Amino acid sequence: MKGEQVEVGEISRESTRPSQSVRVLSLLDFILRIIAALGTLASAIAMGTSRQTLSFVTRFTRFRAVYKDLPTFTFFVIANSIVCVYLVVSLCLSFIHIIKSAAVKSRIFLVIFDTVMMGLLTAGASAAAAIVAMAHNGSTGANWVPFCQQFRSFCDRISGSLIGSFVSVVVFILIIIVTSVAISRR
Amino acid sequence: MKGEQVEVGEISRESTRPSQSVRVLSLLDFILRIIAALGTLASAIAMGTSRQTLSFVTRFTRFRAVYKDLPTFTFFVIANSIVCVYLVVSLCLSFIHIIKSAAVKSRIFLVIFDTVMMGLLTAGASAAAAIVAMAHNGSTGANWVPFCQQFRSFCDRISGSLIGSFVSVVVFILIIIVTSVAISRR
Numbered sequence: 001m002k003g004e005q006v007e008v009g010e011i012s013r014e015s016t017r018p019s020q021s022v023r024v025l026s027l028l029d030f031i032l033r034i035i036a037a038l039g040t041l042a043s044a045i046a047m048g049t050s051r052q053t054l055s056f057v058t059r060f061t062r063f064r065a066v067y068k069d070l071p072t073f074t075f076f077v078i079a080n081s082i083v084c085v086y087l088v089v090s091l092c093l094s095f096i097h098i099i100k101s102a103a104v105k106s107r108i109f110l111v112i113f114d115t116v117m118m119g120l121l122t123a124g125a126s127a128a129a130a131i132v133a134m135a136h137n138g139s140t141g142a143n144w145v146p147f148c149q150q151f152r153s154f155c156d157r158i159s160g161s162l163i164g165s166f167v168s169v170v171v172f173i174l175i176i177i178v179t180s181v182a183i184s185r186r
Numbered sequence: 187m188k189g190e191q192v193e194v195g196e197i198s199r200e201s202t203r204p205s206q207s208v209r210v211l212s213l214l215d216f217i218l219r220i221i222a223a224l225g226t227l228a229s230a231i232a233m234g235t236s237r238q239t240l241s242f243v244t245r246f247t248r249f250r251a252v253y254k255d256l257p258t259f260t261f262f263v264i265a266n267s268i269v270c271v272y273l274v275v276s277l278c279l280s281f282i283h284i285i286k287s288a289a290v291k292s293r294i295f296l297v298i299f300d301t302v303m304m305g306l307l308t309a310g311a312s313a314a315a316a317i318v319a320m321a322h323n324g325s326t327g328a329n330w331v332p333f334c335q336q337f338r339s340f341c342d343r344i345s346g347s348l349i350g351s352f353v354s355v356v357v358f359i360l361i362i363i364v365t366s367v368a369i370s371r372r
Binding site (some may be wrong): 065069070071072104107108111112115116118119122123124125126127128129130131133134135139141142143144145147169173176177179180181183184186 | 251255256257258290293294297298301302304305308309310311312313314315316317319320321325327328329330331333355359362363365366367369370372
């Protein structure tokens, strides 16, 4: 009789342990999504509001820099906005996973979209980073002048806006790993 | 007795079906890895061997374009090479998964590295794409001239080299999805 009780206890402990660890992973996933959403939002706003007008004006032109001058920066703002909206929407599903820790199909659904969104965000961030690097250093081979020498505050702003995006990329990698571990432990 | 036999049959069919589907997924994973490896290899070679020397020479300069002129292209070649080597190494583990379809920990190990490598590859490809787009169209805002007007064959080569890389990014997304489904069905 005593032996039986111990066995029953062990089985129930075995079955609750994975469920509990999955719940912790789901909570971690939820927090990571909030961080990534804030990162992309900050990046989109920082880039989207960056503009600088130089103090000197010639007869015909006013020297002004906005992010829309370069299509890569427009893509960066769009990519960050899309990913931010996706992350906010995915929070609902992530919250459901905290309650229903056994759900598997919806987790795979999230992994699929997370991977695609991570690709989109990485593409936007890297493309913008390549142009920002060119704006800072220029290229003697391609005969491209570094326009950061004139538009210093604009360049500082666009360089800073990359940080949120790259942090979100790293957080996305963590999210995908956490979800995969949760799927394996259901 | 008859009822019992049917039940036993159903149970064994239930237990072999996931194992078989996981084996198919493992085989698919193996094939996708080969495709991605070939894509990154082709990209690295195409970009690494791209060079053009213009036929006219001035007294002091010879007009020559190689991928090393722009650090972004060097990063592109390095990223593609690293990912290609990783994919070839990961083929061993992927092959083991075809035989041992129940393995979970090694699959999560693969998901982690796959996600990181996908990030690296997407970063390299997008950064190079941003510079290639600038080389084709230039930028009036930044006062950057489109050097593709002179270096036509060099530009065609570097544009083409992006294809293999972007195909590999899409294949990477498929690989991560396939691995996640395999983990859920073990």
